[in-house]
Amino acid sequence: MSNPDPSKMKQDCPEKNECLKMLQVILDGEATPEQKEHFLKNHLEECMPCYKNYHLEVAIRQLLKTKCCQDAPQELVDDIKTKVINNLAS
Amino acid sequence: MELEENSPKQNYTEAEKQTIFHGEFMPHINSMYNFAYRLTLDADDAKDLLQDTYLKAYRFIESFQKGTNAKAWLFRILKNSFINDYRKKSKEPSKVDYQEVESYYNSEEVDRQITPDLRVEALKDMIGDEISNALNALDVDFRTVIILCDLEGFKYEEMAKILDIPIGTVRSRLHRARNLLKEKLSEYAKQMGYKTA
Numbered sequence: 001m002s003n004p005d006p007s008k009m010k011q012d013c014p015e016k017n018e019c020l021k022m023l024q025v026i027l028d029g030e031a032t033p034e035q036k037e038h039f040l041k042n043h044l045e046e047c048m049p050c051y052k053n054y055h056l057e058v059a060i061r062q063l064l065k066t067k068c069c070q071d072a073p074q075e076l077v078d079d080i081k082t083k084v085i086n087n088l089a090s
Numbered sequence: 091m092e093l094e095e096n097s098p099k100q101n102y103t104e105a106e107k108q109t110i111f112h113g114e115f116m117p118h119i120n121s122m123y124n125f126a127y128r129l130t131l132d133a134d135d136a137k138d139l140l141q142d143t144y145l146k147a148y149r150f151i152e153s154f155q156k157g158t159n160a161k162a163w164l165f166r167i168l169k170n171s172f173i174n175d176y177r178k179k180s181k182e183p184s185k186v187d188y189q190e191v192e193s194y195y196n197s198e199e200v201d202r203q204i205t206p207d208l209r210v211e212a213l214k215d216m217i218g219d220e221i222s223n224a225l226n227a228l229d230v231d232f233r234t235v236i237i238l239c240d241l242e243g244f245k246y247e248e249m250a251k252i253l254d255i256p257i258g259t260v261r262s263r264l265h266r267a268r269n270l271l272k273e274k275l276s277e278y279a280k281q282m283g284y285k286t287a
C-alpha cells in the first residue's frame with residue numbers, strides 16, 4: 001500500500017465499525033476479490049480511521065504471532081511418542 | 091464420542107497407523123501444546139491435556155481419513171477433551187454464564203462502546219508479556235477464536251467445525267474477541283503512559 005496524504009483523507013468514518021469488520025475479513029483471507037479491491041483501493045487510502053485500524057490490526061496479529069506461541073517441551077514430545085509405541089506393542 | 095460421527099471407519103494396518111501418527115499428527119505437536127496451554131493456563135494441565143489428546147487420536151485413528159486436515163481434526167479433539175475433562179474443574183464461567191456474556195457482547199450497543207483507541211506506537215513498546223497476558227485474560231471462548239484464527243491460521247469454515255458453531259458465530263465472536271483484546275491492550279498502553287485519544 002502506498003503512503004496516502006493525510007491532509008486529503010477523511011478524518012471521520014461514518015461506517016467505522018462495519019469497515020473494521022470488513023477489514024478483519026480481508027486480513028483473515030476470507031473476503032472476495034471484489035470486497036478486497038473496493039476496500040483496499042477505494043476506501044482505505046481516503047479514510048484516516050480505517051487506515052489507522054488497518055495498521056493496528058496488522059500490528060496486533062504480528063505481536064500475537066511473535067509473543068504467544070510456545071513449543072511443547074521435548075520431554076513431553078518424547079513421552080507421547082513412547083506411550084504410543086508401547087500402545088502399538090500391546 | 092464425537093470422533094466416529096463424520097467419516098466412515100478406515101481400515102489401517104499397524105504400519106499405516108504409525109505412518110499417519112508420526113507423519114500427520116506429530117508435526118502439529120507444538121501448535122497443539124500451545125493451544126492446550128492457552129486453554130488451561132497451567133503447564134501441568136496442558137501436558138495432561140496434550141497427552142490425553144494424542145493418545146485419543148491414536149486410539150481413534152481409524153476415524154481419521156488420510157489426506158484430510160489432520161490439524162483441524164486434532165484441534166477438535168483437544169477442544170472437546172478440554173470441555174469435557176478440564177473446563178468443569180476450573181473456575182471458567184459455565185455455559186449459561188457464557189451465553190449471557192456472548193449475547194451481551196453481541197449487542198450493537200456494546201459494539202459502539204468498545205472501540206478502544208489504541209495506537210500502533212504503543213504496541214511497538216509491548217515487548218514483554220503484555221499481549222500474552224491480555225490474551226490469557228479473555229474469556230476462554232474469545233481466547234479460543236483468536237488462537238485458532240490469528241495464531242494458527244484456520245479458516246472460518248474450519249473453525250466452525252472445530253468449535254461446532256455456525257460460521258456467522260465464528261465471525262461475530264472473533265470480532266468481539268478482537269475488540270476485547272484491544273480493550274485490554276489499551277489498558278496496558280495507559281499504564282505505560284500512552285495517552286489514548
Ligand SMILES: [Zn+2]
Nearest residue numbers: 013019047050
Ligand atoms: Zn472508513
Ligand SMILES: [Zn+2]
Nearest residue numbers: 015018019043
Ligand atoms: Zn467502507
